[in-house]
Amino acid sequence: MGKLFEKFPDPLARLIVVVAALFALGAFAYFVLIPKPVKDVEMQWADAIKREKARPVKYAGFHVCEECHGEIQKKKQTGYHKDLSCETCHGPAKAHTENPDKVKPAIPTARTFCPQCHAFNPSRPRGFPQINPVAHNPLKPCSSCHNPHDPKPPTTPKECSACHGEIARMKAVSHHVQLECTVCHVAPQQHKVSPRSVKPSKPQVREFCGKCHGKDAKEKLAANAPKIDMGEHGEKYVCWQCHYPHSPEVEQ
Amino acid sequence: MNPETMHSLQELLPQIQGYIYPNEIEIHWGLLIVVYPYITGVVAGAFILASLVKVFNVKEVQPLYRLSLLTALAYLLVAPMALVSHLGHAERFYEILLTPQTSSAMAMFGFVYAWYLMAVLLLEIWFVHRTDMIDMAERNTGATRLLYRALSLFSKDKGERAVAFDHKALKVITIVGIPSAFLLHGYVGFIFGSIKANPWWSSVLIPIVFLFSAIVSGIALVVLLYLIITPLTGGKINMKCVDKAVDFLFYAVIVDFSLEMVDFIHRVYQSEEEIKILSEMVMNKLFASLIIVQVLLGMLVPLLLISLTKIFKKRFSLNEDMRKMVYFISVILIQFGIFATRWNVVIGGQMFSKSFRGLTTYKMEFGGIEGLFYAILLLALPIIILAVLLKILPPWKELREEGEAGAEAAGI
Numbered sequence: 001m002g003k004l005f006e007k008f009p010d011p012l013a014r015l016i017v018v019v020a021a022l023f024a025l026g027a028f029a030y031f032v033l034i035p036k037p038v039k040d041v042e043m044q045w046a047d048a049i050k051r052e053k054a055r056p057v058k059y060a061g062f063h064v065c066e067e068c069h070g071e072i073q074k075k076k077q078t079g080y081h082k083d084l085s086c087e088t089c090h091g092p093a094k095a096h097t098e099n100p101d102k103v104k105p106a107i108p109t110a111r112t113f114c115p116q117c118h119a120f121n122p123s124r125p126r127g128f129p130q131i132n133p134v135a136h137n138p139l140k141p142c143s144s145c146h147n148p149h150d151p152k153p154p155t156t157p158k159e160c161s162a163c164h165g166e167i168a169r170m171k172a173v174s175h176h177v178q179l180e181c182t183v184c185h186v187a188p189q190q191h192k193v194s195p196r197s198v199k200p201s202k203p204q205v206r207e208f209c210g211k212c213h214g215k216d217a218k219e220k221l222a223a224n225a226p227k228i229d230m231g232e233h234g235e236k237y238v239c240w241q242c243h244y245p246h247s248p249e250v251e252q
Numbered sequence: 253m254n255p256e257t258m259h260s261l262q263e264l265l266p267q268i269q270g271y272i273y274p275n276e277i278e279i280h281w282g283l284l285i286v287v288y289p290y291i292t293g294v295v296a297g298a299f300i301l302a303s304l305v306k307v308f309n310v311k312e313v314q315p316l317y318r319l320s321l322l323t324a325l326a327y328l329l330v331a332p333m334a335l336v337s338h339l340g341h342a343e344r345f346y347e348i349l350l351t352p353q354t355s356s357a358m359a360m361f362g363f364v365y366a367w368y369l370m371a372v373l374l375l376e377i378w379f380v381h382r383t384d385m386i387d388m389a390e391r392n393t394g395a396t397r398l399l400y401r402a403l404s405l406f407s408k409d410k411g412e413r414a415v416a417f418d419h420k421a422l423k424v425i426t427i428v429g430i431p432s433a434f435l436l437h438g439y440v441g442f443i444f445g446s447i448k449a450n451p452w453w454s455s456v457l458i459p460i461v462f463l464f465s466a467i468v469s470g471i472a473l474v475v476l477l478y479l480i481i482t483p484l485t486g487g488k489i490n491m492k493c494v495d496k497a498v499d500f501l502f503y504a505v506i507v508d509f510s511l512e513m514v515d516f517i518h519r520v521y522q523s524e525e526e527i528k529i530l531s532e533m534v535m536n537k538l539f540a541s542l543i544i545v546q547v548l549l550g551m552l553v554p555l556l557l558i559s560l561t562k563i564f565k566k567r568f569s570l571n572e573d574m575r576k577m578v579y580f581i582s583v584i585l586i587q588f589g590i591f592a593t594r595w596n597v598v599i600g601g602q603m604f605s606k607s608f609r610g611l612t613t614y615k616m617e618f619g620g621i622e623g624l625f626y627a628i629l630l631l632a633l634p635i636i637i638l639a640v641l642l643k644i645l646p647p648w649k650e651l652r653e654e655g656e657a658g659a660e661a662a663g664i
Contacts, residue, residue, distance in 0.1 A: 009408070009409075009413050009414050009417035010407055010408075010409030010411070010413075010414040010417075011379065011382055011407060011414055011417055011418060011421070012421070014405040014406070014407050015375075015405070016376075017405075018405060034350055036349060038350055039350075123274075196594065204475055241524075
């Protein structure tokens with residue numbers, strides 16, 4: 001120690017001692033005081049895996065369901081619910097597979113259950129079947145009309161709004177409220193069966209909107225509709241490339 | 253859903269504009285994360301002011317040297333508190349020390365911070381005050397004496413060799429300290445700038461803009477403290493020193509302002525897909541804090557005020573009180589401006605939806621760990637720490653030396 005102070009200037013020697021002491025203290029804490037599992041990530045991983053493995057298994061997986069309920073599974077595979085697992089609705093069923101007679105999985109019948117996915121919500125994709133749970137056949141359990149293993153509407157809905165609720169609600173407060181969907185769209189019957197593969201038409205020519213909005217439109221309904229000169233307005237674009245027909249803005 | 257969440261949702265939902273994703277309604281980085289870059293900025297800025305004296309030999313600002321070092325230390329001690337508190341379990345802070353993590357950019361702050369605290373600030377402050385502490389230990393008795401003995405690491409050597417080493421070490425530390433200060437605050441900017449999913453943050457200019465705004469806030473704060481503390485302790489404000497410091501502040505504000513304008517013009521010219529929602533955010537949600545407080549009150553008005561003292565030099569050079577007042581107002585405005593800058597970066601970056609189709613809103617709480625009250629406490633804490641530091645390591649001699657010398661020269 002004395003040598004250190006002779007060799008170096010006083011402040012430097014003191015700092016060397018302090019820094020050395022800090023390092024020694026740090027090393028002592030790190031190597032001696034801190035238990036190994038705190039430092040070793042691999043050990044922590046191993047512990048986490050052990051912990052997770054020790055937890056009881058609750059779900060059986062749909063392959064196990066298939067062994068006894070093959071028919072239902074087959075039916076489900078062709079329907080709209082084909083991507084849902086059995087346990088999505090029936091809950092964890094491991095206990096049921098081990099003791100089929102005593103433990104029965106839940107059959108959700110409450111009217112609050114299906115609307116978790118099927119209540120109207122504007123953020124859901126268009127065409128996804130959505131209903132208003134208050135207005136849609138009140139008090140009846142969903143499964144009294146729909147078979148959840150092959151969900152199809154018991155009768156094909158007549159109204160487009162059954163699936164296109166968002167558009168219907170928007171149109172209802174727009175200037176186009178009086179126009180039926182079929183005025184502009186032609187929906188083939190097949191669209192109601194496989195909505196995604198057969199799609200309704202959209203107007204493809206400017207003259208279509210011109211029937212009401214052209215300068216010399218003769219359509220009765222269009223007496224008060226804003227009029228434009230089809231020759232000058234909008235160049236080559238189809239009208240709906242700029243205007244949204246379900247809620248057309250009016251700029252005077 | 254618990255009633256509390258329900259209640260806050262009911263309040264927030266009507267204030268949303270357009271479409272946002274469901275997880276964007278809550279702003280996760282709140283007021284504490286605004287406080288954190290503000291505080292580290294002050295640290296870096298105050299240190300740069302100190303280095304003006306030691307490295308760049310600007311003798312006029314010598315009276316501010318120790319004050320700015322102690323300010324930097326006081327603020328540095330509080331900087332990580334905002335972060336650790338924000339994580340929700342401040343009592344587990346020691347776990348950071350037990351499990352050092354080198355693969356996460358955020359965890360690197362621990363190393364940057366430790367380096368800056370231990371290898372730069374504490375060392376520099378120790379070397380600056382070593383002989384003073386020996387003197388204090390000699391003058392005092394009892395516990396105070398023991399405190400100073402311990403602080404000086406029981407050093408008693410005031411010999412030539414030791415003092416010469418002090419000076420040499422100070423020079424080296426300050427030179428190492430400048431890149432370290434840049435690293436400390438550049439790091440904060442880097443964290444924001446490297447979040448590439450967020451167009452409001454993701455910019456290579458952000459670390460540099462952060463650096464210059466840090467220098468601005470640090471210098472402004474030390475000048476403010478000097479203007480307040482000196483008269484309170486019965487000293488005379490050395491206007492030569494303040495003039496010089498404000499000079500540097502003026503240039504720093506100009507560079508900071510230009511950089512921010514470059515960033516702004518660059519964004520507008522690039523006009524990427526997010527520009528529409530960002531401009532809507534700036535014109536609506538951030539109008540008061542960005543256009544009014546940050547740009548107008550925080551930059552343009554102080555620039556105008558300080559340049560008035562330069563344009564009408566003759567009139568102002570005669571009237572010191574007038575100049576003091578202009579400076580005082582300017583540095584206060586700059587503090588608010590820089591705090592608004594941090595606010596706009598942190599909160600602004602979370603206000604627009606990643607769908608670029610809507611804006612959410614930030615509702616500040618008053619109580620609680622993320623609330624206004626706690627943030628004000630954190631902002632007041634460095635001042636309290638600074639008061640203690642000033643008591644232990646008084647810089648009065650230095651603060652007044654020039655003032656008295658100036659007064660003597662004037663024949664008072």
